[in-house]
Every structure is written in structure tokens, then in C-alpha cells.
Amino acid sequence: DQQVKQNSPSLSVQEGRISILNCDYTNSMFDYFLWYKKYPAEGPTFLISISSIKDKNEDGRFTVFLNKSAKHLSLHIVPSQPGDSAVYFCAAFALGGATNKLIFGTGTLLAVQP
Amino acid sequence: KAGVTQTPRYLIKTRGQQVTLSCSPISGHRSVSWYQQTPGQGLQFLFEYFSETQRNKGNFPGRFSGRQFSNSRSEMNVSTLELGDSALYLCASSSGTSGITGELFFGEGSRLTVL
Numbered sequence: 001d002q003q004v005k006q007n008s009p010s011l012s013v014q015e016g017r018i019s020i021l022n023c024d025y026t027n028s029m030f031d032y033f034l035w036y037k038k039y040p041a042e043g044p045t046f047l048i049s050i051s052s053i054k055d056k057n058e059d060g061r062f063t064v065f066l067n068k069s070a071k072h073l074s075l076h077i078v079p080s081q082p083g084d085s086a087v088y089f090c091a092a093f094a095l096g097g098a099t100n101k102l103i104f105g106t107g108t109l110l111a112v113q114p
Numbered sequence: 115k116a117g118v119t120q121t122p123r124y125l126i127k128t129r130g131q132q133v134t135l136s137c138s139p140i141s142g143h144r145s146v147s148w149y150q151q152t153p154g155q156g157l158q159f160l161f162e163y164f165s166e167t168q169r170n171k172g173n174f175p176g177r178f179s180g181r182q183f184s185n186s187r188s189e190m191n192v193s194t195l196e197l198g199d200s201a202l203y204l205c206a207s208s209s210g211t212s213g214i215t216g217e218l219f220f221g222e223g224s225r226l227t228v229l
Contacts, residue, residue, distance in 0.1 A: 006156075034217065043118070043204055043220030044157070089157060101147070101170045102218060106156035 003027045004092050006105035014113050019077040021108050023090030026071065030092035034102065035064060035075050038087045047088075048075070080112045118207050118221035126227045132193040135224045139186050139207030145169075146188040147218060148180060151202040160203075163188055192226075200228045 005024045013019045023033075031052040036044035050057040050064045050073065057064050063076045077084055090105040119138040127133050139146050148160040159172035163182035180190040186207075192199055202225050206218035 004156075009154075036220075041222065043206075043222045045220070046217045049217065091157075101159055101162055101172075102157075103159065104149070104157035106154060 002106070003030075004090055004103050004105040006088075006090055006108050008108050009106070010109040010111070012111045012113060013080045015082055016079045019075075019080045019084065019110055019112065021075040021077075021088050021090075021110065023073045023075075023105055024071055025073075025092050027092070027094075027103075028071070029094045030103070032093040033064070033066060033073050034091045034093065035062075036089045036091060036104075038089065038107070044089055077110075080110075082112050082114050085110055085112045118205055118219055120203075120205050120221035120224050122224060123222065124225045124227075126229060127195050128229050129195055129197060131195050132191060133195060133226060134189055134191045135203055135205075135226075137188045137190075137205030137207075137221060139188070139205075140219055143207040143209055143219070144186055145208045146182055146186065147206045147208075148188070148190050149204045149206065150174075151204055151223070152200075157204065160190065195228045197228050200226060202226075 003026050034049040035047040037047045038044040048059050048062045048064050050066050055066050066073045087107045087109050089107045091102040093102050121136045145164045147162040149157040151157050161171045161180050162169045166182045177193045182188045202223040204220050204223045206220045208218050
């Protein structure tokens, strides 16, 4: 049972354009969402997060949007750069739980073409 | 400060063998989580340890086990290896306090190949 879904395994974007990565979740108990970025041969690194009390969080070129009614979130990267090429994982978390158990999606491979 | 350290980085085993992977968290972090990454499955949660106690467990068979020591270092063990256990095993540390961001700091992983 995949509670967090990233339905696009890959995405290719031209440098300078916008990259939009999508994520859907099924568990209404999730109230905190994170995006991680992973380069080959490295561990995932935290990118940006959003609490369910917000619908948007912005950090430089990265913006995450949350639509709670649709159980959908997206990560926008503007402008996209070749160095952004990586696998992006969406993750969800229930803040009320006494654990740091993150549920991850299957990842989207972003390729930014120069 | 030093990041999360996992050893070994790469290893090859044969079916039926067992393997132990080690993880040293960021200094001061008391929570260590283990994830399995395979193509098409993303990161699957194995278990989390906090102050030497297993606090949560994912849906993996009993062949997968772990422990945490008093210095917060953690080990995970997989017994009776199967071909399907070939994966990247990632360790992540955090301060472990509930109710915070849930941000995890990952190591580079241990790449296990089962032949």
C-alpha cells in the first residue's frame, strides 16, 4: 500500500524553465511534508518542507505547494539548473506520532538539459 | 560537525548468508532510522531506534533486525539473505524529539548485492 505516490518516474526540462514535480498521498493523518533530493552515490538531502497549516512554502528557487483537499503537493523549481538534475523524493510525516517515521514516495528523476 | 557515517559502503554476499551494516549518527542525535532503497520502490522504512529502543518498525520480515548502542550507533542485520535483498540501505539520524520537523540526515548508504 503506497501511501505516498510519485506517478512520474522521470521528468526532463530545459535549463531556465520551470520544473514541476508532483506527489499524491492517501493518508489524511499526514500533516507534514518534505522533499528530499538525491544524487547518485549520495544519501538524500533535505530540500524543503511544508506543514499542513500552510498551502505554500518558498525557499529561493524552490516552492512547495500543498492542496490538502486533493491530497496533493508539488515542488516547483524556477529557474531550473543543470545541477538540479537528481532524484527527488516526496515524504510525509504525522507530527503527532512519537516517531520520526517518514513515508517516502518512489522518486522522480529530474533531468535538466543545458 | 561530522555527518552520518555508514559502513561498509559496498558489499557482496551470497544467498543464505547474513550481513551486518553499521551506522554512526550525527553527534548528539539519538534517533537512527533505516531505509531500504530499491528501483521502483523508493525508500521503504525498516525501523527506527531511539535511546537504544526500537520505536517503530516497517513491514519487513523478521530476517531484518537492528539494534542501537548507548552511544547511539546502530547496526542492522539481515539473515538468510535472498536475491531480493539487494538494495541500497540508508541510515538517517535526527535528534529524535517528537513533534519537530521530522527532517532526517542521511548517510551515503551501504550498497548490498546478493548473488
